[in-house]
Amino acid sequence: MRLAHGDALALAGALTREGLAGRVDLVYLDPPYFSDADYSLEARLDGTADGRTRRAPAYGDRWARGGPAGSGGLAAYLGMLAPRLEALAALLAPTGTFWVHLDWRASYLVRVLLDEIFGKDAFLNEIVWKRAPNLGRQAASGQFGRTLDTLVVYGGPDARLVPPTRPEPIARGAVRFDAEGRAFTTAPRGDYTDASVERLEAEGRIFRAPSGKVYVKYFLQGDEETGYVRERRVDALWNDIPPLRHAAASERTGYPTQKPVALLERVLLSGSPPGGLVVDAFAGSGTTGEAALRTGRRAILGDGGAVAIATARARLLRAGARLEVSRDAALPAMDALPVVATAERGARGEAIVRLVEPEEPLAWAIDPAPTALFPFSPTWHSERSLGKRVTPAARETTVAWAGGPLAVQVYADDGRVGHARLEVRR
Numbered sequence: 001m002r003l004a005h006g007d008a009l010a011l012a013g014a015l016t017r018e019g020l021a022g023r024v025d026l027v028y029l030d031p032p033y034f035s036d037a038d039y040s041l042e043a044r045l046d047g048t049a050d051g052r053t054r055r056a057p058a059y060g061d062r063w064a065r066g067g068p069a070g071s072g073g074l075a076a077y078l079g080m081l082a083p084r085l086e087a088l089a090a091l092l093a094p095t096g097t098f099w100v101h102l103d104w105r106a107s108y109l110v111r112v113l114l115d116e117i118f119g120k121d122a123f124l125n126e127i128v129w130k131r132a133p134n135l136g137r138q139a140a141s142g143q144f145g146r147t148l149d150t151l152v153v154y155g156g157p158d159a160r161l162v163p164p165t166r167p168e169p170i171a172r173g174a175v176r177f178d179a180e181g182r183a184f185t186t187a188p189r190g191d192y193t194d195a196s197v198e199r200l201e202a203e204g205r206i207f208r209a210p211s212g213k214v215y216v217k218y219f220l221q222g223d224e225e226t227g228y229v230r231e232r233r234v235d236a237l238w239n240d241i242p243p244l245r246h247a248a249a250s251e252r253t254g255y256p257t258q259k260p261v262a263l264l265e266r267v268l269l270s271g272s273p274p275g276g277l278v279v280d281a282f283a284g285s286g287t288t289g290e291a292a293l294r295t296g297r298r299a300i301l302g303d304g305g306a307v308a309i310a311t312a313r314a315r316l317l318r319a320g321a322r323l324e325v326s327r328d329a330a331l332p333a334m335d336a337l338p339v340v341a342t343a344e345r346g347a348r349g350e351a352i353v354r355l356v357e358p359e360e361p362l363a364w365a366i367d368p369a370p371t372a373l374f375p376f377s378p379t380w381h382s383e384r385s386l387g388k389r390v391t392p393a394a395r396e397t398t399v400a401w402a403g404g405p406l407a408v409q410v411y412a413d414d415g416r417v418g419h420a421r422l423e424v425r426r
Contacts, residue, residue, distance in 0.1 A: 001289055001321045004302040005309040006328030008281035011302035012087035015279070024091040025276030028267055028288055030101040030259065031084075032061035034077045039256035041307050043413040045360055047249065047390035056414035058256050058307045077106065082113050088281055089117050094156040097124065097271035101259070107150040118154045124161055127151040129263065130239040153271070162270050166240055167229035170220055175228050176207070183228050186215035241266065250387040255285035255311045264291035272297055286312030290319050306334060306415025313411065314363040314383040337418030339410050344425040351401035351424050355410065358418075361393050363411045368399045370407035370421070378409070
């Protein structure tokens, strides 16, 4: 898996130069929403609700005069997004799908942009995700609660989505049983043709009422004790994926606007083939990468924010990803993170490495044989764990050593990276 620190436009250009134009199976984008707000990471150092937290600016979404785009408001926002959408669209395979995740503020305008880029015939779906319950100030706001996000989906000329199924409970009174004891429920034949009814009847899927009315059978799963359910195809209203605050503490990174991994799993499973290549150029906390790991996809992730890269890197390494990290040389240099570490030779010839500063890193790694010809290539790494009880990154470790200096790289929650080159004391 690749993680690139850089702008979405730069990432699209780099992938095009690598020959990936027309070869990507799915592009998922969760860009700024035109929300006129600034967002901060809130990393928990202890894990409990009253434990210590560390805050760092993550990204800004302000586009009025004096904002990050200088001036222009909505025009500046769309002026930022349009060339990135177009450049990333060029990566899509003929069978690929292109997903943009937004909310009420700009989804209707982005759909116009995508119509221009792909053509109206490439539109596949507008999916509505119910991301929050209608409570509190939203419910009392004098309007219907704005509890929804929109995923606009376009595709290549040969693209198809594969909606999953989900279990739908069936009332006990609606359950019938056939001669073989199989539970089923029925629905009117609707627009099935006579030929289709004949085919379904041959499959044992037709129920004829005493009145002669024709119904279609749907076989059920379950039993008397657990209840009966019918597997039904998911439609364009996704109200069965709870918001992140209901996810396990081990999933919540503290990165603002993080999406639940279950949402991205559904996107990837329905919009890309097994083993397919996925690109996310506004990767944030790395949810798309974790979903790719879980579903057997390959992923290239990018983000222009240093906090996002630090968060995603630690998260994906915790999840077991084999990760390649790069940084766009055009980005301005950041202040280096001060690093103090020691290394000494152990009794069996190994190197014992201790990190002195910073005291509570997000993550750090060791390359025991650094060279000028290759980038930093760690053989050991440790990241702060998440959950109700946070486990700090290890402060001391032992690595195999064949002589020569060691290289250490340390990540902080604010995105800063520190480096140290250690001579092993004998």
